[in-house]
Amino acid sequence: MAALRIAVCVKRVPAPGSRINVTADEQSVDAANLGFATSPHEECAVEAAVQLADAHGGTACVVTLGPAEAEEQLRYAASVGMHTAVLVSAADGLNWDPQRTASALAQAISSVEARDGAFDLVLFGNESADSGGFQVGIRVAHLLGRPIVNGAKGIEITDAGITIRRPIDSGFEVYELPRPAVVGVKEGINLPRYPTMKGRLASKKVGVEVIEATADAGGQVRVRLRRPEEKASSTIILGHGPDAAPAVVDLLAELGVL
Amino acid sequence: MSCVLTIIEHDRGAIASGSLEALTAARSIADSLGLPLVAAVCDGSDALAAACAGYGAVEVVDISHPLLSDYGPEAWGAALSQLVSSRVPAAVVACGTDRGNELVAHIAAALDAPMVANALSIATGADEWAITRVQWGGSLLEDVTLRAPIKLVTVSHHANDMAPAPAVEARSTFSPTLDPALSRTVVTGRVERAAGVTLTTARVVVGGGRGVGSPEGFAPLEELAGELSGVVGCSRAVTNNGWRNHTDQVGQTGTRIAPDIYMACGISGAIQHWVGAMASKKILAINTDKDANMVTRADYAVIGDLHQVIPAITAEIRRRRTA
Numbered sequence: 001m002a003a004l005r006i007a008v009c010v011k012r013v014p015a016p017g018s019r020i021n022v023t024a025d026e027q028s029v030d031a032a033n034l035g036f037a038t039s040p041h042e043e044c045a046v047e048a049a050v051q052l053a054d055a056h057g058g059t060a061c062v063v064t065l066g067p068a069e070a071e072e073q074l075r076y077a078a079s080v081g082m083h084t085a086v087l088v089s090a091a092d093g094l095n096w097d098p099q100r101t102a103s104a105l106a107q108a109i110s111s112v113e114a115r116d117g118a119f120d121l122v123l124f125g126n127e128s129a130d131s132g133g134f135q136v137g138i139r140v141a142h143l144l145g146r147p148i149v150n151g152a153k154g155i156e157i158t159d160a161g162i163t164i165r166r167p168i169d170s171g172f173e174v175y176e177l178p179r180p181a182v183v184g185v186k187e188g189i190n191l192p193r194y195p196t197m198k199g200r201l202a203s204k205k206v207g208v209e210v211i212e213a214t215a216d217a218g219g220q221v222r223v224r225l226r227r228p229e230e231k232a233s234s235t236i237i238l239g240h241g242p243d244a245a246p247a248v249v250d251l252l253a254e255l256g257v258l
Numbered sequence: 259m260s261c262v263l264t265i266i267e268h269d270r271g272a273i274a275s276g277s278l279e280a281l282t283a284a285r286s287i288a289d290s291l292g293l294p295l296v297a298a299v300c301d302g303s304d305a306l307a308a309a310c311a312g313y314g315a316v317e318v319v320d321i322s323h324p325l326l327s328d329y330g331p332e333a334w335g336a337a338l339s340q341l342v343s344s345r346v347p348a349a350v351v352a353c354g355t356d357r358g359n360e361l362v363a364h365i366a367a368a369l370d371a372p373m374v375a376n377a378l379s380i381a382t383g384a385d386e387w388a389i390t391r392v393q394w395g396g397s398l399l400e401d402v403t404l405r406a407p408i409k410l411v412t413v414s415h416h417a418n419d420m421a422p423a424p425a426v427e428a429r430s431t432f433s434p435t436l437d438p439a440l441s442r443t444v445v446t447g448r449v450e451r452a453a454g455v456t457l458t459t460a461r462v463v464v465g466g467g468r469g470v471g472s473p474e475g476f477a478p479l480e481e482l483a484g485e486l487s488g489v490v491g492c493s494r495a496v497t498n499n500g501w502r503n504h505t506d507q508v509g510q511t512g513t514r515i516a517p518d519i520y521m522a523c524g525i526s527g528a529i530q531h532w533v534g535a536m537a538s539k540k541i542l543a544i545n546t547d548k549d550a551n552m553v554t555r556a557d558y559a560v561i562g563d564l565h566q567v568i569p570a571i572t573a574e575i576r577r578r579r580t581a
Contacts, residue, residue, distance in 0.1 A: 224401045
């Protein structure tokens with residue numbers, strides 16, 4: 001098998017668990033006092049790429065669409081083992097609609113492939129934790145003319161191609177794809193490693209290739225971001241400690257689940 | 259004549275509850291546009307057509323092709339795209355499940371059309387629609403306008419009711435022309451776990467968080483869940499610690515649950531966990547911290563140590579059953 005080439009597309013998102021506030025103009029998330037991270041499904045895609053590159057002797061490239069600050073996510077990916085990095089540069093890219101994002105990513109991937117050769121596998125997260133459009137990976141696959149399966153929780157590379165395991169409620173579905181292909185990954189496929197000191201030092205030496213993003217806006221146009229109304233609720237305290245058990249069982253009986 | 263087309267999901271013949279939500283939302287859109295409601299089913303059946311008619315579909319299109327006898331995102335996506343190109347509906351609606359979002363995304367990509375995922379509310383208009391959609395699993399909202407000749411949307415799962423509206427359906431068939439190469443992404447096999455209640459189907463879920471303390475600490479939760487024919491879930495902190503399999507995680511990047519009751523034990527209630535639990539009909543939090551996010555948002559709470567409270571609940575259930 002020729003050396004495996006893998007690419008992973010990641011998105012810079014506010015660190016999960018943070019309280020998200022909206023800017024005064026309601027057009028984006030207020031970045032003041034927010035930490036940023038790689039969206040969770042994609043963190044696992046990076047780990048999957050590193051594991052596959054190690055196992056099959058290949059190289060893995062991390063790609064992101066965003067402002068200069070998104071380099072932080074590229075460096076982090078490099079510190080856990082990604083070999084090369086591409087910033088598809090757009091100052092407001094994190095707020096772009098999914099059609100526009102996919103178009104810019106596909107163009108960038110195509111230009112890298114034209115120069116360096118096709119990626120056997122391009123990985124995406126199933127959806128981003130913030131905007132959750134559920135479509136960028138699928139759009140890029142169509143633009144590149146490649147098969148795609150989303151929601152993967154298991155990826156195996158064989159001589160024949162790529163075997164994917166995807167959970168459904170009652171078990172797993174198994175898919176077999178030819179190479180080159182695109183796969184959307186879900187958190188749970190692996191447990192991402194933490195960077196080592198050695199990895200952090202090595203990541204400083206990884207050059208970030210910058211490609212200007214050019215793509216037209218799509219048909220989904222943001223009017224505003226806003227927080228949902230906090231529903232005023234009062235919690236009924238059933239009791240304290242084990243003495244509350246009878247009240248709990250009364251509730252269960254009332255709900256018909258006993 | 260134009261129509262509002264709804265994509266129906268089924269697991270080998272049994273209609274998915276999400277599709278009933280989609281039909282309900284689509285009927286409301288169809289009424290506002292003065293158009294008929296049409297259901298599209300890959301690998302359909304009489305029973306599925308009747309189920310669709312029960313929710314207002316006046317026409318059910320059975321899409322048939324050998325490649326559609328099992329699920330395949332590209333094959334189903336290509337078949338549906340051809341149906342859309344041939345019928346030119348005003349809108350295509352599906353439920354925002356994994357499959358629903360995936361199928362509508364394939365149609366959107368094939369047509370190079372915009373797609374709005376996980377809508378909470380839709381206001382139709384002549385040219386553009388005003389849609390409120392979900393961000394961060396529901397803890398942030400985005401208002402958007404959708405401009406396109408064919409409006410592609412999915413509706414947020416569990417966000418809307420299902421309302422039956424009996425109609426009499428006309429049946430039609432659509433036979434797409436599918437590239438045999440699309441078999442590359444058709445399911446080649448299944449690994450079925452033992453049949454039984456799962457996190458998504460359970461009426462009772464007992465969840466454990468960091469407060470449980472260890473993998474072994476989940477044993478009393480398993481016992482309680484067993485007494486109630488329920489299932490054990492957990493928070494992201496638990497799976498990140500490697501205490502339980504990711505398949506047990508309740509959360510935005512785990513599983514969204516919708517049981518009759520969710521008992522959240524030793525769980526602080528981070529936003530992404532809340533998002534996975536909020537479709538539960540009732541939530542009972544068991545926590546030593548009365549100010550924990552989970553406690554303040556729950557319907558009911560017991561303030562105390564789960565290691566004492568859970569066994570006490572199990573004992574009380576058994577006591578009443580034998581009494």
